[in-house]
Amino acid sequence: MRLLVTGGCGFIGSNFIRLVLEEHSEDEVLNLDKLTYAGNPENLRDVEGDPRYSFQQGDICDADDVGKAFAWNPDMVINFAAETHVDRSITSPEDFVKTDVLGTYRLLEQVREMGVRFMQISTDEVYGSISEGSFSEESPLQPNSPYAASKAGADLLVRSYVRTYGIDAVIARSSNNYGPYQYPEKVIPLFVTNLLEGRRVPLYGEGRNIRDWLYVRDNCRGLDLVLRSGQSGEAYNVGAGQEKTNLELTRAILEIMGKGEESIQNVPDRLGHDLRYSVETSKIKALGWSPRMDFESGLQRTVQWYRDHAAWWEPIKSGEFRRYYAEKYGDI
Numbered sequence: 001m002r003l004l005v006t007g008g009c010g011f012i013g014s015n016f017i018r019l020v021l022e023e024h025s026e027d028e029v030l031n032l033d034k035l036t037y038a039g040n041p042e043n044l045r046d047v048e049g050d051p052r053y054s055f056q057q058g059d060i061c062d063a064d065d066v067g068k069a070f071a072w073n074p075d076m077v078i079n080f081a082a083e084t085h086v087d088r089s090i091t092s093p094e095d096f097v098k099t100d101v102l103g104t105y106r107l108l109e110q111v112r113e114m115g116v117r118f119m120q121i122s123t124d125e126v127y128g129s130i131s132e133g134s135f136s137e138e139s140p141l142q143p144n145s146p147y148a149a150s151k152a153g154a155d156l157l158v159r160s161y162v163r164t165y166g167i168d169a170v171i172a173r174s175s176n177n178y179g180p181y182q183y184p185e186k187v188i189p190l191f192v193t194n195l196l197e198g199r200r201v202p203l204y205g206e207g208r209n210i211r212d213w214l215y216v217r218d219n220c221r222g223l224d225l226v227l228r229s230g231q232s233g234e235a236y237n238v239g240a241g242q243e244k245t246n247l248e249l250t251r252a253i254l255e256i257m258g259k260g261e262e263s264i265q266n267v268p269d270r271l272g273h274d275l276r277y278s279v280e281t282s283k284i285k286a287l288g289w290s291p292r293m294d295f296e297s298g299l300q301r302t303v304q305w306y307r308d309h310a311a312w313w314e315p316i317k318s319g320e321f322r323r324y325y326a327e328k329y330g331d332i
């Protein structure tokens, strides 16, 4: 198989490409990535020399860049490329509408022309918040942040291209991922690296928000299965069923790192902050997937990875990120 992966220099995309190269010895990968602030070629340094891997710097919103990537003749296209940070979508929604909606449209147009299979990497956030129970794939999309709304827009475009033009496409909606190579604006790497730097951790509100934490390798195995076995026109939820409040998550990190509650700095809550995400996963389980990593082991492993890879995250935190962080959190 020839896989065109967009956004492969980001957190999940890079873990996915590594999994594909390890587990499918016949597959070749072309990674199309714009290299925004979140895209980091260091995430794939170890596979750069693999003859089955190639890279094209380009923008999924740009028809020429997309056309060039499709000229490589992929069998399947997997769209990870997106603006992904909810906080940034609150201050700069336009970037999200462009990449997450227009970019997906550009890819779909080429998919329609070339008749290749398409997979949209979506999120559990498209369903909005749920106080009890879990969303199924049939639940209505009720996104609450500009990020979630632009991802929902992309999902609906994919659905419409299946219904209208008969393209072959699947959608995967995953819960919160964690693990190696996650950009340190996201809560787990932010908190772990702050503690490694001797800083405090900025906790939104009272830390009551609940997220379902899915280890990135488990997610990538699920995505790979949906890509190869999912039924066209269908969406598949991917979740670990390991729900934690942000306060529980913070305390678990503090405990692993031998720090006390004095390291917590409460900060004003995010605007429109969804209280709880939860997805029902029987559909992907019927394909033969289940998560392997329990939360405690996954978190231990993740903390250890950031301890061992200061050379990866220190340059990020001292670059563009420093100004972003200072504007947001001051001297925390």
Ligand SMILES: NC(=O)c1ccc[n+]([C@@H]2O[C@H](COP(=O)([O-])OP(=O)(O)OC[C@H]3O[C@@H](n4cnc5c(N)ncnc54)[C@H](O)[C@@H]3O)[C@@H](O)[C@H]2O)c1
Binding pocket: 006, 007, 008, 009, 010, 011, 012, 013, 032, 033, 034, 035, 036, 037, 038, 039, 040, 058, 059, 060, 061, 079, 080, 081, 082, 083, 084, 085, 099, 103, 121, 122, 123, 124, 151, 173, 174, 175, 176, 177, 178, 183
């Ligand atoms: N991280 C999570 O917990 C999570 C959960 C569910 C779904 N998702 C989805 O998974 C996908 C990947 O998320 P992530 O956390 O790895 O994101 P990320 O922010 O780490 O990486 C995004 C990547 O996309 C690239 N990119 C951005 N705009 C682009 C453009 N216009 N053209 C080409 N490349 C572009 C960036 O350079 C970067 O490499 C996203 O679609 C996201 O919505 C993420």
